[in-house]
Amino acid sequence: AAGVIQSPRHLIKEKRETATLKCYPIPRHDTVYWYQQGPGQDPQFLISFYEKMQSDKGSIPDRFSAQQFSDYHSELNMSSLELGDSALYFCASTWGGSAYEQYFGPGTRLTVT
Amino acid sequence: QQPVQSPQAVILREGEDAVINCSSSKALYSVHWYRQKHGEAPVFLMILLKGGEQKGHEKISASFNEKKQQSSLYLTASQLSYSGTYFCGTEYAGGTSYGKLTFGQGTILTVHP
Numbered sequence: 140a141a142g143v144i145q146s147p148r149h150l151i152k153e154k155r156e157t158a159t160l161k162c163y164p165i166p167r168h169d170t171v172y173w174y175q176q177g178p179g180q181d182p183q184f185l186i187s188f189y190e191k192m193q194s195d196k197g198s199i200p201d202r203f204s205a206q207q208f209s210d211y212h213s214e215l216n217m218s219s220l221e222l223g224d225s226a227l228y229f230c231a232s233t234w235g236g237s238a239y240e241q242y243f244g245p246g247t248r249l250t251v252t
Numbered sequence: 253q254q255p256v257q258s259p260q261a262v263i264l265r266e267g268e269d270a271v272i273n274c275s276s277s278k279a280l281y282s283v284h285w286y287r288q289k290h291g292e293a294p295v296f297l298m299i300l301l302k303g304g305e306q307k308g309h310e311k312i313s314a315s316f317n318e319k320k321q322q323s324s325l326y327l328t329a330s331q332l333s334y335s336g337t338y339f340c341g342t343e344y345a346g347g348t349s350y351g352k353l354t355f356g357q358g359t360i361l362t363v364h365p
Binding site: 170172181182183184187189194195197227229233239240241242243244245246 | 254284286291292293294295296299307308339341350351352353354355356357358
């Protein structure tokens with residue numbers, strides 16, 4: 140069965156650079172969630188989209204922005220990167236916006252040096 | 253405010269049983285359970301909805317006490333593959349969230365031969 144695809148899988152950036160993370164949900168899924176997970180931490184919700192509209196916002200810095208496109212893929216744009224942004228970034232997808240299981244992608248490991 | 257999981261860690265021998273608890277101070281709409289192995293994506297195990305509906309894997313069972321806002325995950329006849337960190341993710345009732353999950357701090361489960 141098709142799974143959530145994230146690219147790139149690994150990314151190394153320097154401080155103050157920008158990064159773009161991409162997420163391709165499972166076919167026919169219309170809802171995408173972004174989570175950030177630091178080492179030894181639980182996943183922290185960043186932002187979500189339902190039917191191409193932002194549906195919820197969590198602890199996402201103003202330096203980050205995201206959108207969902209007409210084909211339902213989503214991109215997380217991160218600017219002025221800081222050392223503390225180093226983490227695993229997961230994208231999860233589901234359908235209907237709520238009350239259904241969320242399927243997580245393999246994650247993008249971002250390292251800021 | 254994140255849900256509280258207990259215990260923080262469990263060590264089992266193959267074939268033994270374990271219970272992991274998740275408790276919230278806020279009214280819940282749903283509870284999601286995931287297992288995550290080191291460096292990998294969280295894997296969906298079970299979702300429990302307010303009102304009693306459950307969806308998940310056949311070999312996993314869980315309960316949701318709406319009065320106490322608590323959920324428990326029951327792992328029976330444990331196998332080596334059960335090792336990992338178990339997270340509960342909660343969706344709060346009464347808001348306009350579209351599946352936004354707040355995760356507990358995780359329970360580390362280790363199964364030995």
